[in-house]
C-alpha cells in the first residue's frame with residue numbers, strides 16, 4: 064500500500080514537473096510541445112530513384128547522425144555535404160554509402176537541429192535506413208507536414224508561406240509554380256502584415272484618445288487621421304478582394320466545359336486537347352452521357368476540361384440526365400467551348416450567322432453574353448470552298464458573335480490558332496503571377512478578409528456613438544487579418560492548412 068502511495072506521489076511530482084517544463088517550452092516556442100521528440104521521414108518521392116533524401120529534425124538529430132555514421136566520426140561541417148558509410152547502429156551492418164548533411168538549429172528549415180541522409184534510392188536501402196533510425200531512442204516517424212509545422216512554430220514561415228510551400232509542391236504548371244513561389248517567398252504575408260501594422264497603429268490612436276482626450280491631452284485631429292487611414296486601408300482590401308477570383312482560379316485550375324449539339328465533335332476535341340482517347344468518339348449521336356474530365360496544361364495555365372453530352376431533346380432517360388448534367392456544367396464553368404459541326408451550316412453569311420446565334424443560345428444560359436465562350440467550328444475538312452468563304456464572311460461581319468475559330472479535329476488544321484485563342488482566354492481568367500500585387504489564392508484568405516472589412520464597418524457605424532465599441536471593430540479586423548498569417552488562433556487553422564501536406568515535408 065505504501066509503495067502504491069509512494070508511486071502516486073512520485074508520479075504526481077513527475078507530472079507537475081513535466082507540465083511545468085512543457086508550459087515553459089510552449090511559451091518559448093509559441094506552439095504545442097512537440098519539440099522534445101525527434102522525427103524522421105523519407106522526404107523524396109516513393110518508388111525507385113537515383114537518390115533518396117531522408118530527413119531528421121529534433122534534439123536527437125546529432126545523436127542519430129553519429130549513431131549511423133559511427134561514433135568515432137565527428138559531426139559534419141554544418142551545411143556541407145560529406146560522404147560517409149552508413150552503418151546500422153545495432154547490427155553494425157553497412158546499409159549504404161551516401162552524403163550526410165548537418166543543420167544545427169536555429170539555422171535550419173525547422174529551426175531545430177536537423178540532418179539529412181542522401182542515399183541510393185532503392186527500396187531496401189531506404190527501408191534499412193528508416194528502420195535503423197526508428198531503432199534509436201526518442202526517434203519516431205514524422206506525421207504528414209510535421210517538418211513544416213515545426214518551421215511554422217519556430218517562426219520561420221507564416222501561414223501564407225506554409226500554404227505557398229504546399230502549393231509549390233502541388234504546382235503542375237508554370238504559372239501555378241510562379242504564383243506559389245511568390246507566396247512562399249512571403250509577398251502575400253508581407254501585404255497582410257503591412258495592413259495589420261497600420262490597423263494596430265489606428266487602434267493605438269483610438270485607445271489613446273479614449274484614455275486621454277478628457278484630460279485634453281489629445282487633439283481631436285487624431286480621430287480624423289484614424290478615419291483617413293482606415294478608409295484608405297478598406298479601399299486597398301476591397302480592391303484586393305475585387306480580383307474575380309483570378310488567383311484562386313490559377314491555384315485550382317480554370318473550369319472549361321466543351322458543349323454543343325450531338326456529333327459536333329466535342330469528344331474529338333477533348334481527346335485532341337488532352338492527347339489521349341479520354342472519351343469515346345463515334346458517329347452515333349448521343350455517345351457521351353457522363354461528364355468526362357481531364358486536366359491539361361494550356362500555355363502554362365492549369366485547365367480542367369469537361370466533355371459533356373450533346374444537347375438535344377430525347378426520350379432516353381439516361382441521355383436526358385446527361386443533358387441535364389451538361390447544362391449544369393455550362394453554368395458552373397469559367398469558359399464554354401461551344402462546338403459546332405461547320406459542315407452542317409448553310410453557304411451564305413447571313414444564314415450562317417443566324418444559325419450560329421441559335422446554337423449559342425441553345426448552349427448558354429439565358430441572358431449570358433458571348434464573353435464567357437469560344438466558338439469552335441469543327442470539321443473544316445468537310446467544307447466546300449463556298450461554305451468556307453461564307454463562314455469567314457459571317458465571322459467578319461457579325462461583331463456580336465463570340466471569338467471563334469475554324470478547325471478540324473481530323474486533319475488538325477486550325478488547331479494552333481485555336482490553342483492560342485484558348486490560351487488568351489484562360490490567361491485573362493487567371494491572375495498574372497509576374498506583375499502587380501500578390502494574388503488572393505485561397506477561399507480561407509477571402510473569408511478572413513471579408514470578416515476584416517465587416518469589422519471595419521463596425522468602426523464607422525459606432526465612431527460617433529460609442530468610441531469603445533468602434534475600437535472593438537478595429538480589434539476584430541486585426542484578429543481577422545492575424546488569422547490569415549497564423550498570428551492569431553493558429554492551432555484550429557493548422558490542421559486544415561496541413562491536411563494536404565505529404566509526409567517528409
Ligand SMILES: Nc1nc2c(ncn2[C@@H]2O[C@H](COP(=O)(O)OP(=O)(O)OP(=O)(O)O)[C@@H](O)[C@H]2O)c(=O)[nH]1
Nearest residue numbers: 325326327328329330331345349350351373472473
Ligand atoms: N470529318 C470530320 N469528322 C469529325 C471531326 N471531328 C469529329 N468528327 C467525327 O464526328 C463524329 C462525332 O464525333 P464525336 O467526337 O463523338 O462527337 P460528340 O460531339 O462528342 O458527339 P456526342 O457525344 O454524341 O454528342 C465522329 O464520327 C468523329 O469521327 C472532324 O474534324 N472532321
Ligand SMILES: [K+]
Nearest residue numbers: 326345347350
Ligand atoms: K458521337
Ligand SMILES: [Mg+2]
Nearest residue numbers: 329330350351
Ligand atoms: Mg461525345
